[in-house]
Amino acid sequence: MDTGLLVAILVVLVLLVVLALVAGRQRRSRRLRDKFGPEYDRTVAEAGDRREAEATLQERTERRQQLDIVPLDPAARDRYVEAWRQTQARFVDEPAEATREADRLITELMRERGYPVEDFEQRAADVSVDHPQVVDDYRAAHAIAAANERSEASTEDLRQALVHYRSLFEELLEVGHAEPRQQPYDGRAEQPTEEAR
16 A cells, blocks of 8 residues: 555545534533523533533533432322412512521521531532522622621622522422322312311
8 A cells, every 4th residue: 555545545534533522522512501591691601611611511511310209299299389378478678587597498498408518619509500590690699698797798698599590490390290190070169178178
């Protein structure tokens, strides 16, 4: 075989390998960008390097896969909904305390779902895998809650924190929550329960 032809074949093979690697990286980047949305951009900006940021996001995904995140049972879900309703109602008279309650409620809900809650940054990173659209809200609410502890948050700041907390709260309630299956109607009227009588 001619040496020139052999060199041309090797060059083509090297180019094909390089193109395959580039295409693979682009697919990975696109997949991570689609999965994490605004969190992808925030992580890239924070890392200052796309590869490092993507490695971080991939590590988060792998860590999250090791966690046993469970849906809430209907009774727990109802309990949290009622607790949130009371927290929001308390805001009118005691905005600082209502914000503290919202923070505690979110942490409690995350713990019950199976998220580790010891460290805020790790908690936010774990939540970002499942809820990338609201993790920025969570970070913003947490920052306002910290300012609240230093008596540096205005009532408007606290209102905004509650709005941010609510977005994550609603997401956490719905993940993995299966709607009750409807039983086919058999034509018989339901009998009232003892409690309803």
